């Protein structure tokens with residue numbers, strides 16, 4: 001095997017080895033299953049005779065768990081080997097260690113493979129330390145970090161392979177230029193609906209982020225299409241691989257924009273050999289946390305729709321998420337320490353806690369407990385006293401009764417009522433008074449109320465989470481980041497693009513994040529864009545005046561710009577272009593500023609398809625905020641839901657003369673969604 005220098009021969013060797021390992025895994029699984037069956041049988045036959053203390057039963061259970069884990073491991077191996085049968089490796093790097101005569105060869109693939117467990121790998125996982133050489137260096141001096149230290153030497157050659165279904169499609173020794181050609185071919189290809197994994201072509205500056213394990217909070221400002229989402233997901237795969245002991249996929253949470261986005265990225269981690277991770281939008285999270293306070297909350301998308309109709313409401317929303325507003329809220333919370341309380345003696349079954357004792361406990365012993373949870377601690381203290389004196393535990397009902405007496409010392413514990421009072425005190429319009437189910441929070445008030453709740457109550461700890469990924473960081477406000485820090489005091493990867501803010505002005509959160517997260521933060525800027533053709537990227541950059549973006553040299557059709565006098569006319573053109581070239585593209589999008597426009601267009605196209613091309617009906621879909629799947633075909637939607645996604649061909653239809661900052665942002669976001677072709681249509685205002 002040592003002697004095989006040729007990729008094709010090596011492929012045959014590796015495929016044979018994969019077959020052997022698969023057969024071994026199959027045999028081990030069969031044997032394991034038999035073992036588990038025998039254990040069950042033994043248990044049922046003998047459980048009446050097992051020792052009375054349960055030792056034997058316990059031992060049996062432990063043995064059963066061990067066997068089940070061993071089987072699970074074999075299943076994992078089998079899944080990996082099966083995946084590798086399609087393309088066992090994609091790269092090779094020959095590295096001569098300093099002091100050695102000859103270079104060693106390392107083949108790189110999506111997972112490790114060796115002839116037997118524990119022997120030297122035939123293929124190295126792309127996340128292994130030595131694989132860093134492949135991404136970081138061309139021929140020449142190089143080094144890599146491993147747990148045992150830094151290894152210096154020289155890359156003597158580097159190869160790239162494309163293998164599909166176990167067949168070598170091409171192999172060549174690569175230099176920088178060819179790297180670019182391969183990358184160009186990857187970027188130019190159609191065929192994948194969802195986001196692709198990029199292991200074969202990770203770029204050096206991306207690799208630096210993926211392999212960073214030092215920094216607690218990484219913040220990535222990346223241009224549209226620079227690979228932020230891809231990099232964040234590969235980074236998670238890397239961290240899961242290197243810290244298996246401490247970090248499981250269930251410890252990672254992605255705060256992402258919506259359900260479709262979650263679906264769009266859902267296959268990447270499984271493809272990289274990891275389990276999928278939890279994903280949630282912050283609005284959904286807030287909504288769940290506020291369920292006991294309000295009946296309903298607006299979300300970010302409602303806010304955008306309202307802003308289109310009345311741009312002024314953005315100002316008040318911005319104001320209510322700002323540092324100044326938060327410090328007023330903090331001041332209000334301080335005042336509540338006094339104003340909210342109405343202390344009095346508590347007597348229960350012959351035991352008394354005097355008002356003075358309660359005040360002492362409240363303001364000294366339990367001062368660290370948040371205000372609205374503090375009386376609970378005082379009550380617990382009292383319950384302890386009662387139980388000691390009476391020498392028995394109180395029943396649940398008795399405890400309840402005691403608690404209630406203590407809670408009555410708060411004027412109110414309702415964050416909605418308190419927030420409304422705060423608004424009034426600060427000269428804002430208070431919230432309508434109504435029962436919980438009828439309460440409907442405007443978006444501008446959602447996070448201030450949540451902030452109040454998290455400041456006034458001892459809130460649930462989200463302990464299981466050890467790494468949070470925040471995508472689209474520019475869409476989060478000061479107050480939201482304060483909440484994120486409070487809820488998740490863990491490592492984070494925060495990524496976004498200030499140019500894609502969904503407001504009339506761009507928001508650069510990088511300016512204020514250090515104030516929230518302190519010195520733990522590491523900022524990285526990625527300015528090279530990979531998604532769009534040069535024509536599309538230049539057009540998009542022109543819309544917002546971006547000049548510093550580095551574009552990948554890939555060309556396509558010029559942007560198709562047209563003006564129409566009626567929506568129907570524009571939609572007919574979209575229909576025509578889409579139907580005529582349906583075979584060429586996998587995914588297309590028709591994007592609008594508002595939900596109303598998108599829905600109208602969808603209904604129009606749906607009706608027309610029934611008349612002219614019923615066979616294409618199942619290729620049309622409407623994407624709203626409740627949608628959960630990213631689909632092939634033509635997706636009709638709004639710019640804010642299309643954010644983060646990409647499509648082979650994009651149509652954007654926007655009204656002329658709606659010269660708002662938000663519309664400019666919407667057009668920019670729309671344009672940057674196009675991989676290959678972009679059509680930007682303007683609707684003339686009716687005269």
Ligand SMILES: Nc1ncnc2c1ncn2[C@@H]1O[C@H](COP(=O)(O)OP(=O)(O)OP(=O)(O)O)[C@@H](O)[C@H]1O
Pocket residue numbers: 183186187195196197198201202203206222223224225226227228229230231496497530531643644645646672
């Ligand atoms: N190193 C790479 N090799 C191949 N393709 C890449 C690479 N980096 C990025 N891409 C491709 O570029 C496109 C954009 O990537 P991605 O969606 O991760 O970018 P983004 O910065 O999150 O974009 P946006 O902010 O505009 O939504 C994807 O098609 C992705 O596969």
